[in-house]
Amino acid sequence: MVKIKLYIGASNPPLSTSMKTGDWGTEWAIVDEEKCIGCGQCVTFCPEPAVELVEKDEKKVAVVDHDYCKGCWVCYTVCPVNAIEMETKDIYKIEVC
Numbered sequence: 001m002v003k004i005k006l007y008i009g010a011s012n013p014p015l016s017t018s019m020k021t022g023d024w025g026t027e028w029a030i031v032d033e034e035k036c037i038g039c040g041q042c043v044t045f046c047p048e049p050a051v052e053l054v055e056k057d058e059k060k061v062a063v064v065d066h067d068y069c070k071g072c073w074v075c076y077t078v079c080p081v082n083a084i085e086m087e088t089k090d091i092y093k094i095e096v097c
Contacts, residue, residue, distance in 0.1 A: 019068075020068060025069065025070050025071040025089065026088060026089060027071035027073075027087060027088055027089065028064065028069040028071050028087060029042075029050075029051070029064045029069055029071070029075050029076060029084050029085070029086060029087075030084070030085050030086070030087045031061065031062045031063065031064055031084055032083045032084070032085065033056065033061045033083075035081050035083035036061040036062050036081070036083040037080075037081055037083070038053055038059055038060030038061055038062070039080060039081075040053055040060075040062075041078045041079060042062050042075035042078060042079055042084060044078075045074050045075065046074060046075055047070075047072060047074060048068045048069065048070055048072075049065070049068055050064055050066075050068035050069040050070070051063070051064050051065070051075055052065070062075070062083070062084070071086065073086060
């Protein structure tokens, strides 16, 4: 804990669960539930508490909590069946006339 305090000035830094993404991220993960095989790779490798496996229609599928998704592309990269796409958040989409 002493090293942490030296670097960031606090001995008990906040957990990731207390730091929602807000509007600063430009993308987030979207799971195609039809493709998802419920392997949990995305849950294992996500650096934030943003992905969990839930039971839907008698199978497990990944669900992304967009409050915590930072858009880092880790889940997209590790998904063995390409069930995850990265989508630009609506607030960053530009309509061209």
